[in-house]
Amino acid sequence: MNVERLVAMVNDIAAFFAGEAGPDAPAAVANHLRRFWEPRMRRQIIEAYRTDPSSLRNLSDTGRAAISLLGDQDSPRV
Amino acid sequence: MYAKGYRDLGTPPPVGRVLLDPPSLVTLEIDGTTVTVPEGTSIMRAAALASCDVPKLCATDSLKSFGSCRLCLVEIEGRRGYPASCTTPVADGMKVHTESRKLADLRRNVMELYVSDHPLECVTCPANGHCELQDMAERLDITTTRYGFGGANHHGGERDASNPYFQFDQSLCIVCSRCVRACDEVQGTFALTIQGRGFASQVVASEHQPFLQSECVSCGQCVEACPTGALLEKSVVRHGPAERAVTTTCAYCGVGCSFEVELKDERVVRMTPDRNGHANHGHACVKGRFAFGYATHADRALKPMIRRKITDPWQDVTWEEAIDYSAREFRRLQETHGPDSIGGITSSRCTNEETFLVQKLVRAAFGTNNVDTCARVCHSPTGYGLKQTIGESAGTQAFDSVMQADAIIVVGANPTEGHPVFASRVKQRLRQGAKLIVIDPRTIGLVREPHIAADYHLQLRPGTNVAVINALAHVVVAEGLTRDAYIDGRCEADSYRKWKAFIAEPRNSPEATESITGVPAALVRGAARLYASAPNGAIYYGLGVTEHSQGTTMVMGIANLAMATGNLGREGVGVSPLRGQNNVQGSCDMGSFPHEFSGYRHVSDPAVRGMFETKWGVALKSEPGLRIPNMFDAALDGSFRGLYVQGEDIAQSDPNTHHVTSALAAMECVVVQDLFLNETAKYAHVFLPGSSFLEKDGTYTNSERRISRVRKVMEPRAGFQDWEVTCLLSNALGYPMRYRHPSEIMDEIASLTPTFAGVTYEKLDRLGSIQWPCNDQAPEGTPTMHVGTFVRGKGKFFVTEYVPTTEHTSSEYPLVLTTGRILTQYNVGAQTRRTDNVIWHSEDVLEIHPHDAEVRGIADGDWVGITSRVGSTVLRADVTDRVQPGVVYTTFHFPESGANVVTTENSDWATNCPEYKVTAVEAIRVAHPAEWRARQETDVHAPAHAPHGHIVNA
Incomplete structure (x- = not known):
């Protein structure tokens, strides 16, 4: 899938939780992605975070922290 | 004339009295029979309830009593004269006589x-046998008249046949005013009047114009109210009166009106709204009452077809061949690329049972959670936002609730066009004195119509909803208008404290947000005070709330307020x-979203999943599946290759058409099941004919959570009901579905879904309809939710920071395009464009403000080229101040006439509901539309990946 599109979606989610959850925003974003994103989408952005950080240059700070958390915690089942 | 077989009680129940619990009752005697009725009931109604029908002509129980015809005179012991029973209320101990020699003489x-x-x-x-004047003449044994027939008369009266669906024959009119009163009291349009005095009195539309050119909105209420053949459906004139009737539910908008389908042999003669219908109480609109002709339109595709490649011609095959081919292809893809390489899409136009079966097919037979529904592109933010804040993904009220509202907010909705029967109820309440706040970029009908006007119109800039709702809440908090005891008792204290601190910040004040929203601060303050101070404040909203990048945030903001x-x-x-379509609520309830089972329970919940696994006998996935836009992305990267689409035209209805069609073209097996060979079918390998609402049994669930029966009135034209086709496909895939009737599917739904636990077809037939939750705690349903406590326990406030959309205007794209609906067309028009409704709306037009038109040299009716960052189209200009300067507007019912303006890639942050309501565009006058369009398509500035998209709302 298009990583740029995934980044834009994460940024939108992060913008909401930055206001709603404050310092807990990264965890809230990661939880949202776990509950609503299909595993291959999560895998793709986690992989980009790990192997091709430049592709995430437009990712917000909250979004970046969320993907880091997601990568640590998430093991999507196929 | 009212519905075949309907027993008219003459006058409505007494207003306000029946709501008393217990009602104040009155006992009287009518023709020797003791009758007990609520105080305020008319003698006519009391008599009818006691099976004594007093003769009448000007009275009918959908209209206030009028006392005009003088046929319903009665005698009351101890009282002088002969009062009209329709206008005389009952009294305790009253003794009434409805028949006597004197009364007979007077009536004769x-x-x-x-x-x-x-x-x-x-x-x-044509009204022979179903005419109240004829009935009364027979009952009173009138075979001639002492006045003769030689005097002046109206026999040569004009006949107005301008309306495509009904005619007005003045020579048959008895000037009883029932049509005029129906238009006033029920519909609220005030299009009809009695012109002239005495013998010259006559019914006229508007200023004595033909009906078609008048203000008449063709709801047909006047036709239904007419006691003679003066106002009559043309279909009755053509085919004669019906022989039988079947009660069913309308397949258009989310109001879910109950109808009597009247038939002669297998032909539908007419549809009349059910006066016992709980959603509509006998009212209807031009679509539901008249626009049913698409079901038998010649365009219906009635034969299964297959083709190996989408460039091949279609080949007619048997049902067995089509199903076997589909199953083989899906199995091949599963075996080659895994179960998550295929998926399905359910439709909000199909029944609950059909959508439940499609999602079951996908989860159990396909072995994936890749199922989604067209609610993705309309009300998905409603599901998420209301679930989070108050605990249930549904509206909280019955439609009737609006009759108790004192202040009504209508935000991002245009009920007079999109939900006309509900709009009539709103207008009835407004005429009783309720106040109205409209929040909308356009001057919609409810802002000012005959006899009603909004107290506040907050004409915001498109895309600034959240700033407005925050400003309203700011006033409530800052001015101490919160209901603290309610909040303390029913809401999470921490969430309220956090939200209150946020909303009280000066940046959320009306004065601070005025430059963002364009709404004067004083209006916001006045509206907030009105809503918060009213004894009962009600909020109704539509796609103008949800189809934004902050759609979910706005839903939460509404719940907060x-x-x-x-x-x-x-x-x-x-x-x-x-809700836009007939079964949006139901398709969501039935587990059509990829992350949840029926009843909005997440697939990761092991207890819930285990229950489904036990019932269905298969292991189910615990991870969410792909949403519709994700499916398209996955198709383009090669990981999604097969799709079963029931009753949904994604190639026409989803944004960025080129992206959608590229994705469809990349798939190896697309199975489309529909009434017509739609746009999506151009990319299909298998076409399975669908069945219309007249050809199937099932249920729909409307916007007020009301489950209503859909009843088959004719055999499926292609041989199978839609649910049967899904069963065939599942059986061919090796996962047996052996239902004999949709009632068995509903039984399964009830066994798996707590909010439907008490729903059965028997109960639906007995009660007429049921609003879920329906279970042991509420065996007959729940009209009002969250009484005493919220479904989630304590209500939760969410901080709703305003985040501007990334779709900005610029010098190149200085206007904001927003979209909506028109009364006579429905959604993408597949149904209504195949009816006579095109007489009112044969193309989509671009509304543009006179100022914006003038500076661009655009005159009313000119062709206008509209260009956004991702595409272009051409529409005719409608120069009007319904839109504000800087905003242009169009409907989306006619894709072929050029409404396919490209919308952005933006979508709601939580649900991916597309941001259809905000697109930055430029508009220029175009002399030669075809040439201009061709130039735009080859323009080097047009993005190669997205030359055209579509605007659509569900």
């Missing part, structure tokens, strides 16, 4: 006068989404 005299000015051509009259003002959990208040 009245009837003789009517008959002396009425053509005595009953045998050839309602909780802060104590406006949830009783009649007259609430938060009510107005």
